[in-house]
Amino acid sequence: MDACEALGAKFELWQAADLDSSRCPVRGLLDQIGDRWSTLLICALAVGPRRFSALHRLIPDISKRMLTQTLRTLEADGLVHRDVQPTVPPSVTYSLTPLGRSFAGPLLGLVEWAETHFAAVLQTRSETKRAA
Amino acid sequence: MDACEALGAKFELWQAADLDSSRCPVRGLLDQIGDRWSTLLICALAVGPRRFSALHRLIPDISKRMLTQTLRTLEADGLVHRDVQPTVPPSVTYSLTPLGRSFAGPLLGLVEWAETHFAAVLQTRSETKRAA
DNA sequence: TAACCCAGTCTCAGATAGAGACTTTGAGAC
DNA sequence: GTCTCAAAGTCTCTATCTGAGACTGGGTTA
Numbered sequence: 001m002d003a004c005e006a007l008g009a010k011f012e013l014w015q016a017a018d019l020d021s022s023r024c025p026v027r028g029l030l031d032q033i034g035d036r037w038s039t040l041l042i043c044a045l046a047v048g049p050r051r052f053s054a055l056h057r058l059i060p061d062i063s064k065r066m067l068t069q070t071l072r073t074l075e076a077d078g079l080v081h082r083d084v085q086p087t088v089p090p091s092v093t094y095s096l097t098p099l100g101r102s103f104a105g106p107l108l109g110l111v112e113w114a115e116t117h118f119a120a121v122l123q124t125r126s127e128t129k130r131a132a
Numbered sequence: 133m134d135a136c137e138a139l140g141a142k143f144e145l146w147q148a149a150d151l152d153s154s155r156c157p158v159r160g161l162l163d164q165i166g167d168r169w170s171t172l173l174i175c176a177l178a179v180g181p182r183r184f185s186a187l188h189r190l191i192p193d194i195s196k197r198m199l200t201q202t203l204r205t206l207e208a209d210g211l212v213h214r215d216v217q218p219t220v221p222p223s224v225t226y227s228l229t230p231l232g233r234s235f236a237g238p239l240l241g242l243v244e245w246a247e248t249h250f251a252a253v254l255q256t257r258s259e260t261k262r263a264a
Numbered sequence: 265t266a267a268c269c270c271a272g273t274c275t276c277a278g279a280t281a282g283a284g285a286c287t288t289t290g291a292g293a294c
Numbered sequence: 295g296t297c298t299c300a301a302a303g304t305c306t307c308t309a310t311c312t313g314a315g316a317c318t319g320g321g322t323t324a
Binding site: 051052053056064065067068084087088089090091092 | 269270271272273274
């Protein structure tokens, strides 16, 4: 059984179990961490703990608003730890929890696939655009 | 070197290479297929080819508009093949391309992580909500 | 004295997603 | 003959989400 069949089998199980989006693990999780920024932030934090402004410098095209929001969601999901030092000005350090670090494995698989096949996707995209 | 370190190392490479979002493979790909519906559709198509309305029945809470849009994006990226039979009414069948099937591996990793850790995430979420 | 940094919050405009009506032609029910 | 449904979408309207950028307030630097 290859990965594709295994994936299909899992999908059929969800169907059979009549899982709605809130109870299906994949949907419940990927609806939240499957957005543009969450995965990128997890990559950035995989290097090591970072402060708010450091993250913003690493990923300049995220707005502060989305940076705050995404970090709060990741914190609520237990993937990221938020450590506030009560200094003035406050110093806030974000780091991956053990759960967050355990997510690095699957994420790395995705990243490696992306690196391997990005060229092919780009080519298909440009062909499609030309045909349109 | 564990997966977390490897992920961090990759992130630092992207930083060093000054990759903007359009040239970074991970961002270029995951910005598109990392949305709510793309991964779910790939799971659905992993079972086998499906027609438009069959997909809509399998995933009732996607609107026809987003279903069309998501399938077109996946087609443009070369992950999904769209086969139009010029009958009346037209019969359109969607299936995974070899590239799409190759994505099943990393996606399966993600799915398995989600199944394993969903309970932990749910618990953290509810604790966070209670504290708020 | 002025400017800048910390970690955000706030507001406003623009982009995006969802709900659901509508299309055209053929097949089956009555 | 007519009624209704299904195919695979498109269209419009509204609700939600996102991004840009101004603002906060006290301390440090020039």
